[in-house]
Amino acid sequence: MLETIDAQESTHLGDSSERTPSNAETSANQENQYAVIRRNGTVTPFDLNKIKVAMTKAFLAVEGDLALDSNRVHQSVETLANQVYQALIRRLPESGVMHIEDIQDQVELALMRAGEQKTARAYVLYRAEHEKQRQALQEDSPYSRKSQLTIRQPDGAMLPLEKININQIIELAVAEIDDVSGETLIELTLNNVFDGMTLQDLNDAMVLAARSLIDQEPNYSQVAARLLLANLRLEALSFLNQSSKNLTQSEFESHYGEYFIQYVHKASELELLDEELTRFDLKKLAKAIVPNRDLSFNYLGLQTLYDRYFIHSEEIRFELPQAFFMRVAMGLAMNEIEREEKAIEFYKVLSNFDFMCSTPTLFNSGTRRPQLSSCYLTTVPDHLFGIYDAFRDNAMLSKFAGGLGNDWTRVRGMGSYIQGTNGKSQGVVPFLKVANDTAVAVNQGGKRKGAVCAYLETWHIDIEDFLELRKNTGDERRRTHDMNSANWIPDLFMQRVIEDQDWTLFSPEEVDDLHELSGQAFAVAYSAYEDKAGRGEITLYRTVKAKELWRKMLAMLFETGHPWITFKDPCNIRYTNQHQGVVHSSNLCTEITLHTSDDEIAVCNLGSVNLPAHFNNGELDKEKLERTITTAMRMLDNVIEYNYYSVPQARNSNLKHRPVGLGIMGFHDALYIKNIPYASEEAVGFADESMELVSYLAISASNRLAQERGRYSTFEGSLWSKGILPIDSVNQLAQERGNYFNQDSSQRLNWDTLRESIVKHGMRNSNCLAIAPTATISNICGVSQSIEPTYQNLYVKSNLSGEFSVANAHLIARLKSLGLWDEVMVNDLKYFDGSVQQIDRIPDDLKALFATAFEIDSRWLVEAASRRQKWIDQAQSLNLYMAEASGKKLDQLYKLAWVRGLKTTYYLRSLGATQMEKSTSQQSKLATEPPKVCSILEPDCEACQ
Structure with missing residues (x-):
């Protein structure tokens, strides 16, 4: 009876004679989207029922007719068949083709995983025997069984498969790449060829063949990218x-x-690009393009560009990678006097992956709506016209790919008096629901989801409702499942928590100046309002225990991931342009700290330096880094003039203050290059040293731009104008905080000369530095995200472009050098979710070096971030990881972040319950000790001196 296990191939899948009812979890419509390639190259529709029939008869072959009467067999078949189906479609788009061998492989795996060893063994033997029979009938050439197949050309003509030199295409793709096999790729490709497939589908089959091998050998990622290029061309x-x-x-x-020249003209004719691009000297730019830089991509990077960034018409992408980089460069050079020369300069840093602009800039540079800015910060007033104007502004800004941070603190709380109607307010939460739905309705240009973060100060009387916005229980009308949220916490609250004191909640219309105050001035005014409340002079207030509110904040953060923890006072006390206004919130990703008002929507323009690209013989190449940052700062400054502003308040703010945010990415890759574990004092020191250099070079570049182009208009009165640089403002925060502050303030470079030049010549930009998440642009460059520790050494990444195997090439290179990279190691890494901690063959020094995010004590991340923060005039997107979260650990971690002078934190990441057992044992094996940190109540303790 085992011959029926080949039912997917030997019986036409459309035959209904042996149909059984489909499982409710898998509809017929879903199945009909997929097809199966039989071994002779023909294609038939996929039918899950054939797998169920084959598996049932496989049980019959082992257990006899008694299996028909066994509920266990029927239930097992139903469960296993659906497991096979999910495994097959996991890495396919919503439709596609799969090979009969892949189906049978998954059936075999499902049987073994279920413990059906006898049935699985019989199945394996059956497959092996039939494979011998097939090989005996075939010639040696892999083309023999495919010799009659034809491939449809783009013009509709049919060409025999033999006329398409797959061998040459694949051999070129693997040329000069180590540890990859062209023969293996050819065989895998031919397994997925069927009669009548298009040339593009054939190219896709080659790409998928290489992609399937990435988890075994990361160099196949580059091979897959090269094969994908063929399809793009x-x-x-x-x-x-x-x-x-x-x-x-x-x-x-x-x-x-x-x-390239034809592409520019065609895109302009289709009104996809600004007609001004056709007036560049295109021949000169074309000569500057370096086509072989196309070969620098890994698969994830190139696929991401193809899916999300390239110019297209009717879903046909006709922009190739080097044309893409030149288009972005041309847009940023649009207003330069020598614009061809500057476009070529900008192109070089982009195409070499030395620096990468943020996603909105890559999306829109050179287009007819060049909205290039990344972040917008607004403050919402306490009246209906202003609130609904804010919704409109959110919609317009989101439409053109901007991320939003909204300050809602001014909106009165629930139960407050409304004079115009003689009624009572419903508070801020119903308006947040509308903001949430606006973000869903108006996504970012149809290219990525609309994204907004709401901020509320901790003294707002609606703060406890605000904490519950992302809960999955309760009144859905008071939930915002698609919107981020963040606590905007004054220092006084943290002091009250530590000292176990009370905290009073107010409605903002009765304490309106608290919104505009920070530091000691806030503390004095707040205490005065508490006294007034005690005398009955304030009608709406509530007193809670500060520690209990803090616990609820942390509990909601752990349960829902929100609201994030951000700190109001360091953002304002260290703000370079504080003479112009108050920082009321951060942005969507918590790295931007700029002031807002009714007349000014703060705007920031982002880009990131690729740190690993600036190493030479294991050390940072300072000369190259200076060249890159000088060019990058000019590109970011150009965004401000060239940018499309969808609302006037944003234009007003950006042109007056000209803030930019230069950041870094690939920090963990840099540590690998230097052979430094993330969880170490050496890594903290490198974070300090590297960020000081980046800060110095960025501030210097802005100072030189001021000498060339003029200082920003509100420079006078800023901290810059007083000779107070970011490193100097650390002392101001220390004076405000007193004992509740401990941040290293050491420095290495000669800042005095730069300080003098800034006072004399000014700054082009009110702000220069911010570390963004770089979630997508780091993929393009093929490096680790931002300042993030490696998530896992081997994992499947899911995003809008699909699912991709990602392997830590640094780890694999080290394992190869030790002779440890083999099939067993691949399977071990898969089993341990990309962790090396429980693999005995791996040396302890490598276990420390390649510890992943959940294996590193998050206090090390805070310590490194603290060292960076002293050099940054804005903030950094800092995710924190905790394998085994507890109230005590969260309490200590976020208090440490506050004491160490951080301005903001971002997501708290925790492991799911299914991973906890492994993570616990992994962490116990780490050789690194957590950082020695002082007690929150004893900031001057010996460990910190």
């Missing part, structure tokens, strides 16, 4: 009527300039 050149043939990279290089 075919799609782009066919659209432009340049070629319908599969040109190799080397064949295409001589045509790249011609393609």
Whole structure:
């Protein structure tokens, strides 16, 4: 009876003679989206019922007719068949084709995992026997069984498969890449070829073949990217009527300039690009393009560009990678006097991955709506016209790919008096619900989800309702499941928590100046309002225990991931432009700290330096870093003039103050290069040293731009104008905090000369530095995100582009050098979720070096962030990781972040229950000790001196 296990192949899948009812979890419509390639190359529709029938008969072959009467068998078949289905479609889009061998592999795995060893063994033996029979009938060439297949060309003509030199395409893709096999890729590709498939589908089959091997050998990621390039070239050149043939990279290089010029004109004709781009000296720019930089991508980076960034018409992408980088560069050079020269300069840093602009800039530079800014911060007034104006502004800003941070503290609380109607307010929460739904309705240009974060100060009387916005229980009308939220916490509250004192909640219309005060001035005014409340002079207030409210904040943070913990006073006390206004909130990702008002929507323009790209012989190349940052700061400053502003308050603010946010990415990769574990004093020291250098160079570049272009208009009165640099403002925060502050303030570089130049010549930008998450642009560059520790050494990443295997190439290179990289190691890494801690063969020094995010005590992340923060005039997106979260650990961690002078924190990441057992045993094996930190109540203790 085992012959029926081949039912997916031997019986036409559309035959209904053996159909059984489908499982409720898997609809027929879903199944019909997929097809199966049989071994002879024909394609038939996928039918889950055939798997169920085959598995049932497999049980019959082992257990006999008694299996028919066994509920266990029926239940097992139903469960296992659906496991097979989910495994098959996991890495496919919503439709696609799968090979019969893949289906049978998954059936075999499902049987073994379920403990059905006898059935699985019989199945394996059956497959092996039939494979021998098939091989005996076939010739040696892998093409033999496919010799009659034809491939549909873009012009509709059918070409025999033998005429398409798959061997040459694949051999070029693997050329000069170590530890990859062209023969393996050819065999895997041919397994997925079927008669009548298009040339593009054939190219896809080659890409998928390479992609499937990435978890075994990360170098296949580069191979997959090269094969993907073939598809991109075919799609782009066919659209432009340049070629319908599969040109190799080397064949295409001589045509790249011609393609680029035609691409610019075509995109302008389609009104996808600004017509001004056609007036550049396109021949000069075309000569500057370096086509072989296309070969620098890994698969995830190139696929991400293709799916989300490239210019397209009717879903056809006709923008290739180097044209993309040049288009972005041209947009940023639009207003330069020598714009071709500057476009080429900008192109070089982008195409070499030395620096990468933020996503909105990459999306929109050179287009007819060049909204290039990343972040917008607003403050919402306490009246209906202002509130609904804020919704409109959110919609317009989100439409063109901006992330939003809204300050809602001014909106009166629930139960407060409304003079115009003689009624009572419903508070801030119903308006937050509308803001949530606006973000869902108006996404970012149809390219990514709309994103907004609401901020509320901790003294607002609605704060406890605000904490519960993301809960999955309670009144859905008071929940915002799609919107982020953050606590905007004054220092006085943290002091009250530590000293176990009371905390009073107010409605803002009765204490309106608290919103505008910070530090000691806030503390004095707040205490005065508490006295007034005690005398009955304030009608709406509530007193709670500060410690209990803090516990609820942490509990909600752990339960829902929100609200994030951000600190009001360091953002204001250290704010360079505090003479112009108050910082009322941060942004969507908690790295921007700029003032807002009814007339000014704060705007920030972001970009990140690729730290690993600036190493030479294991050390930072300071000269190259200076060149990159000088160019990057000019690019960011150019955004301000060239930017499209969808609301006037944003234009007003950006042109007056000209803030930018230069950050870094690939920090953990840099530690790998230096052979430094993240959880170490050496890593904290490198964070300090590297950020000081980046800060010095960025501030210097802005100072030189001021000498060339003029200082920003509100420079006079700023901290800059007084000779107070970010490192100097640390002392101001220390004076305000007193004993509740302990942040290293050491420095290495000569800041005095720069300080003098700033006082004399000014700054081009009110703010220069901010570390963004770089979640997508780091993928493009093929480096670790921002300042993040490596999540896992081997994992599947899911985003809008699909699912991708990601392997830590640094780890694998070290394992190869030790002779430890083999199939057993691959399986061990998969089993231990990418962790090396429980793999005995791996040396202890590598276990420390390649510890992943949940294996590193988060206090090390805080210590490194504290060292960076002293050099940054804004903030940093700092995620914190905790494998085994507890109230005590959270309490200590976030108090430490406050004492160490951090301005903001971002997400709290914790492990799911299914991973806890492994993570516990992993952490116990780490050789690193947690950082020695002082008691919150004893900031001058010996450990900190």
